[in-house]
Amino acid sequence: MKVDLEHLSRLANLELTEEERKILPGQMEKIIDWVGQLSSLATGEEEKYHQVDFSLRLEEDEVRPSLPQAEVLAMAPEKQGDFVKVPRVFREK
Amino acid sequence: MKYVELGLREAVDLVRNGQVKATEIVESYLNHIESADREIKAYLTLAADRALSRAREIDARKDKGRLAGAVVAIKDNIVTRGLRTTCGSRILENFVPPYDATVVERLEAEDAIIIGKTNMDEFAMGSSTENSAFFPTRNPWDLERVPGGSRGGSAAAVAGLEAMAALGSDTGGSVRQPAGFCGIVGLKPTYGRVSRYGLVAFASSLDQIGPLARSVEDCALITSVIAGFDRRDSTCADRPVPDYLDGLGNFQEKIKVGFLGEASLKGINPEVASSYRRVQELISGLGFEVVRMDFPSWEVALPCYYIIAPSEASSNLARYDGVRYGLRAGAAELADMYVRTRTQGFGSEVKRRILLGTFALSSGYYDACYARATRARQAITAELQAAFRRVDFILTPTTPEPAFKLGEKQDPIAMYLQDYFTVAASLAGVPGISIPCGLTGNGLPLGLQVLSEPFAENRLFKFAFLLENNIKFENNMYGINTRGRRKNEN
Numbered sequence: 001m002k003v004d005l006e007h008l009s010r011l012a013n014l015e016l017t018e019e020e021r022k023i024l025p026g027q028m029e030k031i032i033d034w035v036g037q038l039s040s041l042a043t044g045e046e047e048k049y050h051q052v053d054f055s056l057r058l059e060e061d062e063v064r065p066s067l068p069q070a071e072v073l074a075m076a077p078e079k080q081g082d083f084v085k086v087p088r089v090f091r092e093k
Numbered sequence: 094m095k096y097v098e099l100g101l102r103e104a105v106d107l108v109r110n111g112q113v114k115a116t117e118i119v120e121s122y123l124n125h126i127e128s129a130d131r132e133i134k135a136y137l138t139l140a141a142d143r144a145l146s147r148a149r150e151i152d153a154r155k156d157k158g159r160l161a162g163a164v165v166a167i168k169d170n171i172v173t174r175g176l177r178t179t180c181g182s183r184i185l186e187n188f189v190p191p192y193d194a195t196v197v198e199r200l201e202a203e204d205a206i207i208i209g210k211t212n213m214d215e216f217a218m219g220s221s222t223e224n225s226a227f228f229p230t231r232n233p234w235d236l237e238r239v240p241g242g243s244r245g246g247s248a249a250a251v252a253g254l255e256a257m258a259a260l261g262s263d264t265g266g267s268v269r270q271p272a273g274f275c276g277i278v279g280l281k282p283t284y285g286r287v288s289r290y291g292l293v294a295f296a297s298s299l300d301q302i303g304p305l306a307r308s309v310e311d312c313a314l315i316t317s318v319i320a321g322f323d324r325r326d327s328t329c330a331d332r333p334v335p336d337y338l339d340g341l342g343n344f345q346e347k348i349k350v351g352f353l354g355e356a357s358l359k360g361i362n363p364e365v366a367s368s369y370r371r372v373q374e375l376i377s378g379l380g381f382e383v384v385r386m387d388f389p390s391w392e393v394a395l396p397c398y399y400i401i402a403p404s405e406a407s408s409n410l411a412r413y414d415g416v417r418y419g420l421r422a423g424a425a426e427l428a429d430m431y432v433r434t435r436t437q438g439f440g441s442e443v444k445r446r447i448l449l450g451t452f453a454l455s456s457g458y459y460d461a462c463y464a465r466a467t468r469a470r471q472a473i474t475a476e477l478q479a480a481f482r483r484v485d486f487i488l489t490p491t492t493p494e495p496a497f498k499l500g501e502k503q504d505p506i507a508m509y510l511q512d513y514f515t516v517a518a519s520l521a522g523v524p525g526i527s528i529p530c531g532l533t534g535n536g537l538p539l540g541l542q543v544l545s546e547p548f549a550e551n552r553l554f555k556f557a558f559l560l561e562n563n564i565k566f567e568n569n570m571y572g573i574n575t576r577g578r579r580k581n582e583n
Contacts, residue, residue, distance in 0.1 A: 012448055014436055024448065027505055030506065031449060032462075035400055072191060075191065076418065077415060077421035086416055087425055087430050088425070
């Protein structure tokens with residue numbers, strides 16, 4: 001299988017260095033071919049995401065304390081008043 | 094050195110009886126860490142003041158918890174309130190969590206003392222701890238070699254007498270493999286046995302927190318404390334937790350033990366294979382029935398894991414965007430800020446796995462990769478379930494080879510093969526424990542993995558305890574046996 005690294009890195013919000021651009025496609029294609037062994041295994045149809053069964057339970061609708069706002073805000077790289085601040089979202093014309 | 098040689102159970106008994114002060118124990122650990130950690134480099138953050146004030150508080154109190162005076166290290170992907178938690182990554186280099194993981198709360202509620210946070214492969218991705226963004230940790234048995242991974246720091250700390258026990262997380266083998274490399278005991282509990290609340294997510298359907306300690310008994314005690322229902326983790330099972338110390342040393346059952354056939358041992362290190370054969374003789378000698386088993390689907394367990402884990406990781410790690418916490422790289426616009434932050438913050442193995450996972454989940458490849466892997470996972474699980482209808486336990490080597498040298502594995506696939514024996518249990522959600530089972534000719538420890546049915550940790554501990562006592566792995570690097578006493582004493 002061929003890997004379109006440009007497309008994948010855009011999807012993953014990553015930028016690659018020159019060196020990564022050189023090494024990664026070969027490495028990833030090798031890993032993906034290796035993973036190709038999977039097709040040799042006869043398997044059922046069902047897709048399941050957990051192997052141990054859980055009975056789903058419902059939570060009471062009750063008010064519980066959350067993390068203190070000040071502590072959570074203190075972790076933010078940049079803030080203004082009671083808000084987390086980020087760079088502008090839209091490009092200027 | 095005196096107190097650091099004590100086993101956890103023994104130390105706790107002394108503190109609870111008032112014969113030794115928790116403060117003395119903590120001081121003795123801090124002294125030992127100061128010299129030993131210069132070489133081993135197990136710790137990313139040491140919590141000396143926090144540990145000492147905790148110890149003083151415990152000493153002043155009459156009622157003492159089940160883990161009073163236990164000096165425990167925590168893998169750095171388990172959050173600790175007020176104590177830096179990095180996941181071995183630049184992106185969380187200065188992250189100080191505002192809450193404790195459930196397992197940390199439960200340890201501290203029983204008066205365990207957290208001594209520090211241990212080094213790990215970045216976001217737990219690796220098998221050697223060489224992928225830590227900060228520095229590699231070294232194996233206390235041979236400083237040229239890796240301690241295993243991803244929680245190499247935790248294993249090295251316990252083996253190097255820098256902690257009595259440690260908590261880590263196992264996604265594809267990261268508790269069991271480093272335990273094997275470092276000659277200690279490590280348990281990956283059944284998926285759902287221990288709450289994952291406060292464990293930084295890598296692959297949520299596989300991650301499970303487990304203890305590393307110097308003996309099966311110490312592991313059992315810690316598991317009794319950390320296991321059990323937690324409303325804050327919806328995948329945590331609502332089942333009673335037995336006292337896992339109960340009945341240790343009292344194993345009367347007539348059981349059948351599964352061993353891998355020769356076909357599954359092809360290509361593994363000859364010393365690993367011969368130690369595995371010695372264990373088979375021991376099991377027969379104890380009067381248990383040995384059953385040879387083949388697991389054809391295990392052949393694809395690794396490729397299956399290397400689709401599922403990176404897929405889940407690519408989704409879980411999307412949260413590191415520089416907005417609410419962690420690293421933020423400067424940029425004039427939001428979209429650029431995301432890309433720059435992640436590019437600066439993640440190391441190369443993490444990027445590789447995010448890209449692999451993104452590939453496996455991307456349109457056009459999903460069916461060929463992710464969907465197929467989840468079906469293969471069903472087949473692997475079914476095969477293990479069928480095996481447990483025939484035998485009580487399955488024994489395998491923990492790793493295909495003993496600890497390798499730093500820098501030895503440059504090829505990602507060669508590194509991934511380290512998980513050969515451990516991933517099947519992770520994919521199937523069954524519990525597995527690694528116990529030391531011997532030394533190679535040049536003195537490196539070898540691990541034996543014991544697998545059991547889901548939620549059968551009580552039997553697993555009993556059987557592992559019996560094996561531990563019969564294998565008599567006494568000659569660890571400090572000449573201290575698993576009960577914490579010197580070889581030639583008692």
